[in-house]
Amino acid sequence: MKEKQSLIEQHFLKLLEAHRFREITIKMICEEAHINRSTFYSYFLDKYDLLDRLIDHHLSALNEMSTQFLTGLEEQGDRHELSKAFLKDQFQYIYDNKVFFKTLMTVHPAQNFTQKFIQMLRVNYLRMIENQNIQYAEYFVNYTLGGQFGIIFFWLQNDCPESSEEVADIVYRNILKTNR
Known part of the structure; x- marks a missing residue:
């Protein structure tokens, strides 16, 4: 469980290095981390969370x-x-x-x-x-x-x-x- 959350966080940080926060979408995070949207939402409410x-x-x-x-x-x-x-x-x-x-x-x-x-x-x-x-x-x-x-x-x-x-x-x- 914690493994997926850590994966999401790592790929989110990778995206933040290249893009402004406001430009990053849930879709981008999911594609970068190779996960489904439902997996993202099982750990976080949204990108702000x-x-x-x-x-x-x-x-x-x-x-x-x-x-x-x-x-x-x-x-x-x-x-x-x-x-x-x-x-x-x-x-x-x-x-x-x-x-x-x-x-x-x-x-x-x-x-x-x-x-x-x-x-x-x-x-x-x-x-x-x-x-x-x-x-x-x-x-x-x-x-x-x-x-x-x-x-x-x-x-x-x-x-x-x-x-x-x-x-x-x-x-x-x-x-x-x-x-x-």
């Missing part, structure tokens, strides 16, 4: 990483090493799902994805720094997110030439202001 579920899946996975990071901070407390590991894991996830992120951020940007992605990051960063006595925390987080989003965009747009570890280090050093 398919896109929303893909977005929710990836944002939930990234959100879970943030939750695990926060739990680790409470239990262990070594903020620097945990932060580096968290950023590396986050960028590795983006790299492992490069087609999805690259397509929705750079090839055919999806505004609803970008807004949800940035909001999820914002909420998690605010949670991460809530006990850090940072002046104007909202401004710091928004500034940091603007830079991080720009780095993610640039990295994806250039087909991820650096490793996830290298990009995580770039972001980490910029957050600490040691790379300016």
Whole structure:
């Protein structure tokens, strides 16, 4: 069962690389995935449902990483090493799902994805720094997110030439202001 759903999602992403979302039809998805319309509709209501579920899946996975990071901070407390590991894991996830992120951020940007992605990051960063006595925390987080989003965009747009570890280090050093 899950196999067919994954097949539909993969072929939908392949279509998204070549076509704008509004141009893609259920017929195109079914032809690309070599399935019947009834098979598509047994998993998804329509193409909007398919896109929303893909977005929710990836944002939930990234959100879970943030939750695990926060739990680790409470239990262990070594903020620097945990932060580096968290950023590396986050960028590795983006790299492992490069087609999805690259397509929705750079090839055919999806505004609803970008807004949800940035909001999820914002909420998690605010949670991460809530006990850090940072002046104007909202401004710091928004500034940091603007830079991080720009780095993610640039990295994806250039087909991820650096490793996830290298990009995580770039972001980490910029957050600490040691790379300016």
